Amino acid sequence: xxxxxxxxxxxxxxxxxxxxxxxxxxxxxxxxxxxxxxxxxxxxxxxxxxxxxxxxxxxxxxxxxxxxxxxxxxxxxxxxxxxxxxxxxxxxxxxxxxxxxxxxxxxxxxxxxxxxxxxxxxxxxxxxxxxxxxxxxxxxxxxxxxxxxxxxxxxxxxxxxxxxxxxxxxxxxxxxxxxxxxxxxxxxxx
Amino acid sequence: xxxxxxxxxxxxxxxxxxxxxxxxxxxxxxxxxxxxxxxxxxxxxxxxxxxxxxxxxxxxxxxxxxxxxxxxxxxxxxxxxxxxxxxxxxxxxxxxxxxxxxxxxxxxxxxxxxxxxxxxxxxxxxxxxxxxxxxxxxxxxxxxxxxxxxxxxxxxxxxxxxxxxxxxxxxxxxxxxxxxxxxxxxxxxxxxxxxxxxxxxxxxxxxxxxxxxxxxxxxxxxxxxxxxxxxxxxxxxxxxxxxxxxxxxxxxxxxxxxxxxxxxxxxxxxxxxxxxxxxxxxxxxxxxxxxxxxxxxxxxxxxxxxxxxxxxxxxxxxxxxxxxxxxxxxxxxxxxxxxxxxxxxxxxxxxxxxxxxxxxxxxxxxxxxxxxxxxxxxxxxxxxxxxxxxxxxxxxxxxxxxxxxxxxxxxxxxxxxxxxxxxxxxxxxxxxxxxxxxxxxxxxxxxxxxxxxxx
Numbered sequence: 252x253x254x255x256x257x258x259x260x261x262x263x264x265x266x267x268x269x270x271x272x273x274x275x276x277x278x279x280x281x282x283x284x285x286x287x288x289x290x291x292x293x294x295x296x297x298x299x300x301x302x303x304x305x306x307x308x309x310x311x312x313x314x315x316x317x318x319x320x321x322x323x324x325x326x327x328x329x330x331x332x333x334x335x336x337x338x339x340x341x342x343x344x345x346x347x348x349x350x351x352x353x354x355x356x357x358x359x360x361x362x363x364x365x366x367x368x369x370x371x372x373x374x375x376x377x378x379x380x381x382x383x384x385x386x387x388x389x390x391x392x393x394x395x396x397x398x399x400x401x402x403x404x405x406x407x408x409x410x411x412x413x414x415x416x417x418x419x420x421x422x423x424x425x426x427x428x429x430x431x432x433x434x435x436x437x438x439x440x441x
Numbered sequence: 442x443x444x445x446x447x448x449x450x451x452x453x454x455x456x457x458x459x460x461x462x463x464x465x466x467x468x469x470x471x472x473x474x475x476x477x478x479x480x481x482x483x484x485x486x487x488x489x490x491x492x493x494x495x496x497x498x499x500x501x502x503x504x505x506x507x508x509x510x511x512x513x514x515x516x517x518x519x520x521x522x523x524x525x526x527x528x529x530x531x532x533x534x535x536x537x538x539x540x541x542x543x544x545x546x547x548x549x550x551x552x553x554x555x556x557x558x559x560x561x562x563x564x565x566x567x568x569x570x571x572x573x574x575x576x577x578x579x580x581x582x583x584x585x586x587x588x589x590x591x592x593x594x595x596x597x598x599x600x601x602x603x604x605x606x607x608x609x610x611x612x613x614x615x616x617x618x619x620x621x622x623x624x625x626x627x628x629x630x631x632x633x634x635x636x637x638x639x640x641x642x643x644x645x646x647x648x649x650x651x652x653x654x655x656x657x658x659x660x661x662x663x664x665x666x667x668x669x670x671x672x673x674x675x676x677x678x679x680x681x682x683x684x685x686x687x688x689x690x691x692x693x694x695x696x697x698x699x700x701x702x703x704x705x706x707x708x709x710x711x712x713x714x715x716x717x718x719x720x721x722x723x724x725x726x727x728x729x730x731x732x733x734x735x736x737x738x739x740x741x742x743x744x745x746x747x748x749x750x751x752x753x754x755x756x757x758x759x760x761x762x763x764x765x766x767x768x769x770x771x772x773x774x775x776x777x778x779x780x781x782x783x784x785x786x787x788x789x790x791x792x793x794x795x796x797x798x799x800x801x802x803x804x805x806x807x808x809x810x811x812x813x814x815x816x817x818x819x820x821x822x823x824x825x826x827x828x829x830x831x832x833x834x835x836x837x838x839x840x841x842x843x844x845x846x847x848x849x850x851x852x853x854x855x856x857x858x859x860x861x862x863x864x865x866x867x868x869x870x871x872x873x874x875x876x877x878x879x880x881x882x883x884x885x886x887x888x889x890x891x892x893x894x895x896x
Contacts, residue, residue, distance in 0.1 A: 308649050310632065312699060313734070315480060315600040322453070322484040324491075325793060325816045362797055373597075374634040379649055381633065386793050386817050394796035397707055399569060400561045400754055400771025402796045405703040406650040423820045426792060430804040430821060435505040439493055439815055 299378060304412035305346045307339070309359070309380045310405040311388040326423060326440035334385030335419045337411070338371035343378070349413045356414040357382070359391040359407055362429070365417045380409065386422045390429065442467050450849040451482040452536070452832025454602045455733035455842035456581075456609070458482065463852045472833075472853055479603035486833060489853070495815060495827040496856045507825070512860060512868075515826050519785075520872035522807045522823075523552040524888050526783030528758045532772045533789030533811075535559040535735035538837025538849065541862030542737075542744040545787060548870045553758045553885045555781065557772040558741035559734065559789055560753040566702045567731045568742065568752045569767060570711035577718050579694070579728045580843045581608075586615030587726075590690030592628045594714065595652065595700015596732040599636035605732075610696065611640060617691075626686050630655070631700060643683060648674035650705040656713040659684060663720050693718075693727035733842040735789070736832070740840035760884055776802040784808040788831075788862065792817035811865065828862050829855035837863075 299305045320330035337357055344351065347368070355368045364387050375381060382388040384404075393403045420428070427434035449461040463486060464474040475486045498515035499507040510518075523529050531549045534542050535558055549556045560568060584591075591610050598605040606612060614621040629641035632649040647655055651673025658672040662684045668677050687693050695718055701710040714729060721727035733739050742752035749755045751765035754772070768774055772791075775781045776799035784791070784803050792800045793816060803821060810822040819825040829835045834855035840846050855861070860868070882888045 310649060310703075312597065312633075313601045315603060318453070318481040318601065319484045322481055323488055324814060325790065326820075373636055373638075376632070376646070379632060384794060389793070389795060389800065390797045392796040394773055394777045394798040396768060396771065396773055398768030399707045400557075400565045400767045400773060401702060401707055402562065402773050402799075403703070404562070405700065406705060422793075422817060426800065426804075426817055426821060429797060430801050432804060432821070433505045437507065437815075437820070439495065 300346065301410055302412070303347075304356075304410045305343060306408055306410055307343060307378050307380045308406055309337070309357070309382055309391065309409045311382050311384050311392065312405075314383045317383040317385060324440070326421075330385070331419075331421060334383045334422075335366055335387045336369045336383065337366040338373070338375060338381040339368050339411070340375045340377045340379065341370065343380070343411070344368065344370075346377075347411060347413055349415070354414050354417050354419060356412045356417060357391060358410045358412070359393065361393050362390040364390040364425070365414055365419050367419060368411070380411070386426055387419075390425070443473055444469070446850070446852050448850070449852060450832055450839070450847055451478055451485070452736045452830075452839065452849055453479075453482050453485050454605075454736060455739065456602045456605045457736055457839060457841040457847050457849075458604050458608065459847060461486075465853055469853050481603060486852070489830060489833055494813075494856065495819075495825065496859055498824060498826045499819075500825075501823050512826075512858070512865075515824055516865070516868050516872050518824055519809050519826070519869050520876055522783050522809065523548070523554070523785070523869075524873060524876060524885055525892065526552070526554075526781075526807070527889060528775075528781050529554040529783040529785060530772060530775055530781040531556045531785045531787065532561075532791055533558065533785075533787035534741035535738035535789055536831065537788035537862045538737065538831045538835070538839055539740045539744050539846075540837050541788075541831075541866060542741055543748070544863045544866035544870070546744065546748055548866050548873065550757050550760075551870060551873050551885060553760050554785075555754070555756045555758060555770055555772075555775060556745060556749075557754045557770070558745065559738045559794075560742055561771045562773065562794060563699060563734050563738065564702055564731050565753055565767065565771065566708035567697075567711045569708040570715060573708070574712050574715045576715060577722065577728050578730055578843065580845055581730070581841065583692075583728075584694050584730070585609045585613045585618070587617050587692040588694040589618060589624055590626050590628070590687055590693040590725075592630065592687075592693070592695045593637050593641070594630045594695060594697045595702075595704070596696055596698025597631070597635040597637050598696070598732065599640070601698070601734065602732060605696075606637070606640070610694070626690065628683055628686065643686065645675055645679055645683060652701055652704055652710045653706040653713055655680070656710070656717050660713070660717050660720055663688075663717075663724075687721060687727075688724045690725055693721055693725060695727070695729035696732050697729060698732040730843055737839040739842055739844055740838065740846070743840050743844070743846075760886060773799045776800075782806055786810040786812070786818045786822070788812065790816040790818050792821050811862065826865060827859055828865055829859050831862070834859075835861040 316333040320333040451458040462476040627641040629638040638644040749763040754770040756764040756770040808822040810818045832849040
């Protein structure tokens with residue numbers, strides 16, 4: 252990966268450019284991205300602190316609320332509430348300087364999305380976050396499969412930054428916008 | 442008056458619970474109540490009658506809105522799209538019955554497509570490891586009646602398979618396990634203290650993605666060798682304690698889930714887990730079972746396996762030979778590399794559960810989604826064909842997570858005019874045959890050559 256041509260750190264603040272994403276080097280860039288990000292963070296002082304945000308490892312798993320909401324309907328409010336969240340450890344809330352249920356911007360090597368930071372009964376350790384499986388989580392999931400067909404659903408580094416003013420996008424609208432399709436709404440769920 | 446249908450098979454997760462009781466109206470049109478089901482299963486049955494269900498196919502217009510079309514128009518569009526494509530992808534299959542999968546395979550063979558099921562993003566790496574190493578396994582009935590040591594590794598049945606613990610693994614009293622939970626020792630290995638971990642006797646918290654090292658440490662201790670003071674965040678004493686618990690058992694069962702298949706190492710993690718179980722068999726009886734997610738993802742693998750020899754990612758685009766090459770013929774890789782030019786999503790939701798890079802390709806190529814409900818995939822597709830819900834409105838054969846086939850049951854009638862998956866695939870296949878005959882060609886490759894020549 253050449254410096255300047257595609258710098259993961261500058262990409263965080265760059266507008267999402269679909270053309271660039273399809274380039275092959277992005278596909279395998281996850282680990283390089285993570286180590287660069289960590290290196291930069293260490294330079295700045297704290298081990299995981301980067302600017303206003305922190306760097307954590309994220310896993311995506313199924314949850315019962317998400318399971319029930321799938322059956323209710325993927326366009327339902329239930330599904331939105333169940334999946335558009337990121338579960339963090341108390342220490343990470345402190346490191347971010349935010350209260351529970353505050354919106355955060357989560358950025359991985361492949362994309363960026365606004366989620367609500369919440370606490371969980373299924374305890375994590377500091378530096379590990381969990382996003383329930385769904386369209387929001389998959390914006391972040393790197394698609395490199397190590398020749399097995401399985402993308403990195405568990406264990407990819409993300410930058411979490413407080414974004415209390417930002418709004419979480421509804422699933423269908425989010426997918427339409429990210430795919431470059433025009434969102435017109437649908438009488439079945441709007 | 443209401444009618445009660447007993448022993449209904451729940452078609453949500455791989456546990457395929459077979460003891461549901463469903464109350465329906467006398468005319469068998471509406472479900473009133475469900476008993477014995479978990480929260481997800483109950484929702485599955487009760488939401489069927491909710492207003493707003495799509496009962497006719499919908500086709501996307503250039504302005505982004507959807508227009509209702511007839512089944513005949515939809516079938517014609519599907520047949521033409523698939524024939525025009527050089528390499529269509531048929532992804533999904535895990536939430537439909539085996540009969541429909543078989544009918545769909547016929548269509549994929551005719552149109553030279555790639556067939557892939559949900560295993561590709563869940564237990565595909567387990568299947569690869571099983572091909573490499575073999576699998577010492579058993580049925581869930583044996584687990585209930587015999588197992589006294591249960592390990593949950595990287596899986597969370599409390600959330601993903603809610604009745605698994607009460608029916609098979611932790612609480613039930615079986616023939617040789619008359620004490621139920623008291624006679625069992627439950628071990629949970631995970632990076633999060635999940636709700637499953639809270640009911641376990643021993644919880645081993647590991648550092649995320651250190652599964653391979655820790656299984657390796659388990660094997661080393663089992664062979665009586667020394668290990669470092671800490672492996673992957675787990676103290677050596679804890680590892681030795683777990684091994685002592687396992688060695689003292691009569692029947693050990695390891696249930697593993699996405700925590701092993703999605704993390705670094707993929708199939709090698711499962712490889713190591715299988716070898717660990719093989720080593721344990723020197724001391725006691727030990728088996729392992731994959732926690733399959735969708736209710737018929739196992740069946741999708743079975744049908745593909747007996748028809749083409751491969752459990753997932755089966756490439757039929759050469760029309761005469763089936764190929765399987767993980768990393769090449771797997772859906773995510775095909776989509777990310779833009780190697781498919783049409784997509785059929787059946788009984789699954791590609792757009793909600795694939796990495797976004799793959800979803801974006803799906804949205805940019807002609808896509809047909811066959812699903813009873815509105816999902817992310819239907820909203821990014823050119824055509825959405827609604828079908829009857831398997832296990833609720835139509836029966837059929839499904840495979841439980843331990844490879845036991847179970848015949849599901851119909852409870853209520855499907856909305857008038859709605860086809861089931863099998864019939865739909867048969868009709869698309871028939872239409873494909875008609876189009877080939879109209880053009881005077883033998884197969885899809887000749888058809889492609891002909892339209893290329895004409896243009």
